[in-house]
Amino acid sequence: MAKTSWPQAYAYVRQSEGGNDDDKSDSGGRTSRGITQSEYDAWCKLNKSPSGDVWKASEATIQAIYYNQYWQPYCDALPAGIDYEFFDMSVNMGPREATIILQRTIGVTADGHFGVTTMAAVRTQVNLKAFLDKLTTQRNAFYVELAREQPKDRKFLKGWQNRDNAAELNAQRIASAQQNALVLAKVG
Numbered sequence: 166m167a168k169t170s171w172p173q174a175y176a177y178v179r180q181s182e183g184g185n186d187d188d189k190s191d192s193g194g195r196t197s198r199g200i201t202q203s204e205y206d207a208w209c210k211l212n213k214s215p216s217g218d219v220w221k222a223s224e225a226t227i228q229a230i231y232y233n234q235y236w237q238p239y240c241d242a243l244p245a246g247i248d249y250e251f252f253d254m255s256v257n258m259g260p261r262e263a264t265i266i267l268q269r270t271i272g273v274t275a276d277g278h279f280g281v282t283t284m285a286a287v288r289t290q291v292n293l294k295a296f297l298d299k300l301t302t303q304r305n306a307f308y309v310e311l312a313r314e315q316p317k318d319r320k321f322l323k324g325w326q327n328r329d330n331a332a333e334l335n336a337q338r339i340a341s342a343q344q345n346a347l348v349l350a351k352v353g
Contacts, residue, residue, distance in 0.1 A: 169245075169343065170240070170245050170246075170248045170249055170339050170343065171232070171236060171240070171241075173249070173338075173339055173342070174236070174240070174248060174249035174252050174253075174339065175228060175231060175232070175236075177249060177253070177332070177335045178199065178231065178249075178252060178253055178256055179198060179199070179227075179231075181199075181253065181257075181328050181331065181332075182198050182199030182256065183198070183199075184197070184198060185197045185198075185220045190317050190320070191321070192318075195219060195220070196219065197219040197220045197222055197227070198222075198224075198227045199227075199231075199256055200219055200222065200227055200230050200231075201219070202218075202219045204219075204230065204234070205219040205222055205226075205230070206219075208226070208229075208230050208234075231256065235252055235255040235256050235260065236252050239251065239279055239284070240252050242284060242288075243284075243287060243288075244287070244288065244290065244293070244340070245339050245340045245342075245343030245344070246293055246297065246336035246337060246339045246340030246343070247287060247290065247293075247296070247297075247336065247340075248339075249332070249335060249336050249339050250297065250300055250332055250333075250336045251263055251267060253328075253332045253335075254266060254267070254304065254332075257325070257328065258307065260279075261277040262277070262307065264277050264278065264279045264283065265277045266300070266303045266304060266307055267279075267283065267287065267300070268283055268286075269303050270296065270299050270300045270303050271283070271286040271287055271290065271296075272286070273286050293336075293337070293340050294337065297333045297336050297337060298333070300333070301329050301330065301332070301333045304325075304329040304332075305325075305326055305329050308321075308322055308325040308326060308329070309322065
């Protein structure tokens, strides 16, 4: 379980989220680097800082929102690679839905509550590639269903699926880098 995944996971998510967007058909509304205007306003209020246009938010603020809202409290306790996948899903579909998809993947009751049962089941995953393949299948199924239920979201489906596939590869990279670092630490 590695805190060291955070910098790379953040870089991957920021790349996936892009820059500024104000697509009227996107339920997120005005967004900058994946953070919605309403989320930014709430963050500013909680931190007693002046609010403003999310497009002008500092990169440090965007990173702090991601870390506190989506990385914490679970990702540091998850295996490398899975931490990033859960973080990416939490950002893109919300933490509750991300938890449900993770629970379906590991075969525990999919109730949206990330507790000790979910954590224990995730930590016992031994075949990371098989787990990530199954997780990507679950993510894609969620987006297909969402596009079916919400016709206005159909235009986003291909992009979501591309993101899911890229996330699986990025998770494998993070896990591999972490494994290599552990091997080097033992040798050194």
